[in-house]
């Protein structure tokens with residue numbers, strides 16, 4: 001099975017319970033807080049979030065944005081997000097089912113952000129080039145994911161294309177895609193039990209950069 005279908009099958013199966021894990025909710029809060037601190041959105045941005053999932057980050061970002069396109073490839077994850085947006089009357093959120101990079105919307109944005117989704121995507125340098133093409137000049141990306149790790153984070157879970165990312169390599173990909181003002185911070189360090197019985201710390205970086 002390819003990465004995309006392995007992911008859709010897995011996330012559809014766990015969508016209804018995704019928000020029940022308090023540690024996952026905490027991580028999303030920390031990442032959203034780091035994004036808001038690094039970006040200081042003006043409230044006028046038209047933004048795209050890919051890999052929005054059930055909206056744990058979406059709902060924390062949308063009060064700071066003018067419009068948000070929330071995209072994900074999993075029908076199940078988006079069904080949860082749809083219910084939340086309907087309950088809260090969030091008319092400024094457009095929910096789009098689709099896979100990146102193939103189905104990026106035919107539009108440009110002021111901001112594109114994502115959390116914990118890049119490690120599911122095979123060609124990340126290619127995706128970064130496409131993100132640049134979908135940003136206005138001066139627009140920004142805010143991308144959070146795992147620092148490089150030994151594979152222990154996901155264990156044998158299918159649909160994982162990368163065991164995290166090296167920050168210097170990632171910065172090079174951003175530069176090659178036409179981004180500048182590249183800044184990294186550590187949004188959160190996740191402690192997780194490993195399959196071998198021990199615990200390990202997994203830092204999550206936030207990369208923010210501006211399209212030239």
Ligand SMILES: C[S@@+](CC[C@H](N)C(=O)[O-])C[C@H]1O[C@@H](n2cnc3c(N)ncnc32)[C@H](O)[C@@H]1O
Nearest residue numbers: 011051053056072073074077099100115117120
């Ligand atoms: C680890 S979850 C993170 C969800 C959310 N960002 C959060 O922090 O709670 C990864 C999400 O990315 C989505 N995803 C994986 N590959 C994708 C792709 N190629 N295009 C769009 N969404 C994708 C999955 O369906 C899932 O909802």
